[in-house]
Structures are given as structure tokens and as C-alpha cells.
Amino acid sequence: MFAFLISALWLLAGFLTAAQAQPLQPEDAFALRVSEAEDGTLVLNWRIAEGYYLYRSSFAADAGGQSLPLSLPEGENHEDPYFGEGQIYRQDVTAKLAHAGQPVTLHWQGCQQDGICYAPQSVRLDGDGTVLADDAVASAPGWSPRATSSREAGAAAGTPSGLVLAQDQGLVQGLAARGGGVLVIAGFLGFGLLLAFTPCVFPMFPIVAGMLAGQGKTLTARRGLALTGAYVLAMAAAFGLLGIAAAWSGANLQMALQSPMAIGVIAVIFVALALSMFGFYELQMPLALQNRLGRVAGRRGSLGGAMLLGFTSALIVGPCVTAPLAGALLYIAQTGDVMLGAAALFALGLGQGLPLLAIGAFGPRILPRSGRWMEGAKRAFGVIFLGFAIWLAGRVLPGPVTLALWAALLVGTAVFLGALDRLEGDASRNRRFGAALGVLLLFAGLMQGLGAALGAQDLLRPLAPLAGRAAPLQTQAQFAEVTTREGLDQALASASGEPALLYLTADWCVTCRAIERGPLADPAVHAALADVAAIKLDVSTFNAEAQGLMQDLAAAGPPTMIFLDAARAEAQGSRLVGKMDSAALLASIGKIAR
């Protein structure tokens, strides 16, 4: 869903600038071919597109800070006063460079006739004339800003790490986002609708049902709709505030929301909700409050109450949905557009609330009547809530503890399903089904318990420690871990000549865990990464160093993957932010692999 949003935005961005005839990309306007003569001289040939020209005076070559003599043919003396006294080349120019025996940087500059004058271009050649940036040029149809930074002006497109970032993030995206705001908002509405069917939103159903039930028999469809509408609007408004906070605080809101504290609080809330589902206590709007709402202002009071309830509900649900929302929040934070952030998350909240409106419209009639069935459903919800709490807490708890909790939940559920009860001969079919399910859960629970005792980390492979090391390690991509810029520089230096993958991650990054268990554990990805220096940038400790690192990489937050070719230039359109799948990862790796 989110990937779709982004690609739609990109289409739009393409449209915004492609609506008119574009000047050629500089590497197409001036295509460089290098060959080596028999005596070791490098022959440099630029094929110049029709209607473009290069300045003779702009050609230069240097190595190790020394400028090298470049032999150039006579150029065309132009009559046009605008070109000044210099000479230019059209169509084609060949220069010769004596064998240098070390890497050489070439510089050149030119214009499109009556159009644009390009920023200085440059390329690095190996000692034997191999174009080090060839990969980048071939794989990046877009412009690589390698040459932009006019050194005199100190305009830095490169980073202090000497990396060159592809400039396909940032303002253009912001512009596109503004142009495509409606699209973004519609996307978030749909996204919200999807989220409405996750356990995060389930607690709202009993809350809304309780609210409507409190109205007693006088409830009409219109009244129900008004109440639920007020509830949903207030909830969406609370989400809108979250959007404002996200846009305003930059990338860092999700870090706060995914801190161990926040996760702990949410997990506890879900445990409490689960216990109430099991009937340990009843969650009801306090009578006093109900009376006051009913008495004080009649209908209006109730609407206000519904809104208050909606707003506070969003505060329960909000942090819960941030895991799936991480990508969305990152995106909002990147645009920094407060209005868009607010509108998008308002739409998200609205989407989540749409199913609730159905309850409001049809009233408690569509809700199942109380009775045995309802009791069963409530218990099932309770189990789901507990499971959700464990899943959340699993982000911050050690693996074996999480497994032990799962074991407890599964065994407990199994017992309540009657796995250990003796079945009488005349037991009903349902009872037998329940018992069978219970036995299965019991078995799964015992496995998890055993896993916990063995120190296993992975829910799906509780017995992995018994199976030896081979299996899990084989499929895990090997990353060098760094936390500082020096570390990054060293890691990149030790892998010189190889393309590199920078993976920005953190302990508290929920999506990162999913990526590590998913696409990064994919054998195909693992194989593709064989010739790539994989470097993990750990920003768990979000200090100045980590912030500086993220700023250098123009990364808003984890998870972000940056793909650098051998020349340390980011491949155009390769960056991955947020949730990703194997296909996306492989596509991006393909852009930097030889």
C-alpha cells in the first residue's frame, strides 16, 4: 500500500518536470569513452549531442591534487559574442592524457545551445583508464550530482564521508506531495480501512457498542450514526494531531512511540483489556458519568461524550498502530508538511472508523446478542489481546522471555478449551473440536516453553538451538556493524571497489525486525549481497553522532537502506525507506551490483 503511494508520487514528480522538453542528462549530452593507446596514453573521447557543446577551457585532469597536462585539439572559435573569447567543441572531441599510473579525475563543462549550462562534470578513472563511475552512469539514468558541487563555492552535494547521495529524495518529493495531496490522503484513508481489521482497532468495537447500549431503547439509526460519527471524527482528529506532531518533530516521533516505555504501557493496556474480556472485571462507563452526560445537556452532552471517548480511544490505538504506521510517519516526517501530515492521518483515522459507523447506523441490532456465543467471542478477543500484548512486548523483551510468555498463553488457552478435560462419551461435536484445538495449542505451547528453556529467539523455530547453528546462520546476511561516522568511513574504506549497502537500523525499530526476518533472511537476497559490502548503521542510541550520520545520509530514520556503487555514489532511485519486500531489495541491489 505504502509502496504504491510512493510510486504514485514518483509518477507525479516525473510528470511535473517532464511536462516540457527537458535538457538531456549531462552524461547523455556528453558521453565519455576511454580507451588506452599502445604506449599507455589514455584516449578520452566525448561524443557531444546535437545542439550541445563543451568549453575547451573547462577540461582538466588531476591526480592526487596535482593537475595533469591534457592535450586538446583546437576548438571552434565562435562568432557568438555570448561565448566570449574561448573555444568550444561540438559533435565530438578527443583528448589525450599521458599514462598516470594512478587514479585520475577528469573535469569538463558544457552547455545546451540556447538552453542550459551544466554544472561542472567529472569522473574518476582508474590508473588503467577504467571509468570508476561507469556503474553509476549505466545504472542511473538520472543525474548523479557527483559533479555539482562547485568546489569554489563550497556547495556540498557530497557528504563529509565522501559519499554522493542520489538526489531523488527531498524537496521534489515535497513538491509532488503537495501536488498530489489528494492522492496521499485517499491512500491513507484506504490504509486506515485496512488497519481497522487489525487487533489494534478491536478494542474500539466494545467501546462503541457500550456507548450505544448506554442510550437504551430510545436509540434510532440516525442518533446512532450521529453518536458514532462524533466518536469517529474525534478519533480521526486525534490522529490528525499525531500527524501534525509527526510532521513537526521530524522523523523522531516514531522513535518516541516505539520506545520501550511506550511499548510497555500499550502492552499493559492490552493485558487489562484482555482481563476484562475474561470477565475479571467489567469495563463500563461509570454510572455517574453516564448520568451526568445524559442529564446535563441531553443530546448535545452525549455527542460531547462520544467525542471525548473517540479522542481518548485514539490515544490507546494510536501508539498501537505505529508499528504498521512507521513507514507512513517517516514519510510525513520527511515532507515536513504539517497540513499534509494532519490531513493524511485524519484520513487514516477516518478509515479506521468507517466500520464503526456501520455499528452506529444499524445499532446494536447487528451486534451479536449476549449469551454463550458472545461469551466465547469475548474470551477469544481476550486471547487475541493478550497475544497482541506479547507481540508488542516481544520488541523489547529478550527472545526466550517472549517465548515463555507465548508458552503461558498457549497452554492457558488450551486448558480453557478443555484440552486436559476428560471427554465423556456423549460429549458434543463442538466440545470435541474445542478439545482437539486445545491439544494442538497445548503442544505448541509446550514447544514454545521448551524453546524458551533452550534460549531460542525465534517464535517460529523454538527448537532451533537443538538443530545446530548451521540452519539459521546460513540464511542471515552478514553485516558489519557501525555506530559512528569514523566506523562507517573505515568500513567503506575496507570494502573499496565493492558496492555497499548501508542499512540504517535500531533496536527499537519494529519494522527493522520484520525486514531482518523477512527479506534479509531470504536466500536470494543473501546470494545477491555476496559481492556487496553490507554495513549496518545502528542508531539505537540516538545521540548527536547518530543524528549527524543520519543527516549526512539524508535519512529520516530507520529503516532506511542506501545503495552505493563502487564509486560510492548512491544509485538513482534505489533508496528504500520503511517496510520493504525481497523484490524491492533485490531490485535496488541490482542497481549497484556489477
Next chain:
Amino acid sequence: MSITRRDMLAGAAGAGLAGILGGAVLWGSGRGTGTAEMTIEDVLHDPDNPVLGNPKGALTIVEYFDYQCPYCKMGHAMLTRVVGDEGDIRLLMKDWPIFGAPSVLASQLVLGAASTGGYEQAHEALMATDAKLTEDQVRQVLGDGGIDTDAALAAYRAERGKWDGLLARNGRQAAELGLQGTPAFIIGERIYPGALDETRLRRAIAEARRAS
């Protein structure tokens, strides 16, 4: 123990709010060093960049240019005339020196002249030239245009942090926007790379007005 829904909601609300506020304040303060996020505001309303045309104008035109770029200078008189005709256009000429030392010097001297109110005069004098320039020619042209280049250089040096910051920002914006060279225009919220003739310029302005 009696836990009511109100208690729970209040607790959750409190925890949630505290989390959001605390997080925002905490990270907000860390953000002071400036994440490099660029917004359209930064491009259209850089406070350090002198403004030509009508500073209170409703529409902003940004041009990334170089004092040696032939097509920037060729179209400049027409651009100035159209901006004058339209009446409500803010014109931001963003120095993006890509033609080496003479361009950098030209930008430095013109920005320095801004400190003494001579920005437009200095800018127009250089934009009226038609060829590539040497550093001496830059001084010569400005001197002929009534600018004290020594004073301008001193003024630039006195506020070096501000002007160098502006130049670096312009270069970074150009890179972020994927601009390939000069001239490059931003009219409304659209990027137009390369020279614009009067027809295309007027059409771009009309489109920007329609869009806003």
C-alpha cells in the same frame, strides 16, 4: 480493585499524551542542529537572499543562475521586464556559481554590495554583460556600474558567515532539486530547467497562478 473504563482511558490518555509531548520536546530539541530537510518555503523564502521585483508579490519566481552563464544573462532583460509587467512577482535570483572563480567572486561582490543597498545595481551591471568574465573584468564591470568593489568585498567579508551560508544552501538546494545547471527556474511549484523565452515564461506564470 475496581478499575473503571474512565480510569483506564484517563490513564491511557495521560500516558499517550505524555509520550507524545515528551518525545516531541526531546527530539525537537535535538533537531535544533537542523536536519537537512528542505521545504518549499526554504527555497521560495530564503531570508538571506535579496528579493527583486515586488517583495510583497503573490507569486515567487526563483532563478538559479551564474554570472558567467550566457543564457542566464541573455534572458535576463526580458525576465525583468515581464516581472515588472506582472507587478506582483517576487524575483529571487539565487547565486549558484558553477563557472569557477570569476563567478564566485562576482557573487561575493554583488552580495557584499547588498549590505550597502547596491544589490540590484551590481546585479544588473553584471547581468548586462554577455561574455565569460575574468576576475578583473568582474571588478571592472562593477566599478563602471558605480559599485565600490573594495567596499563590497569588505562588506562581504564582514558578513561572510551569512553569505557563504546562502551560497552553500543554494548549491545544496540545486542538488536536492536535481538541477543540472543554470539557468533553472522555479515558478510557483514547478521546476523549469534551462532558458525560457517570453512565451514559455508567460505560460509558466499563468500556470502557476492557475495552480495556486
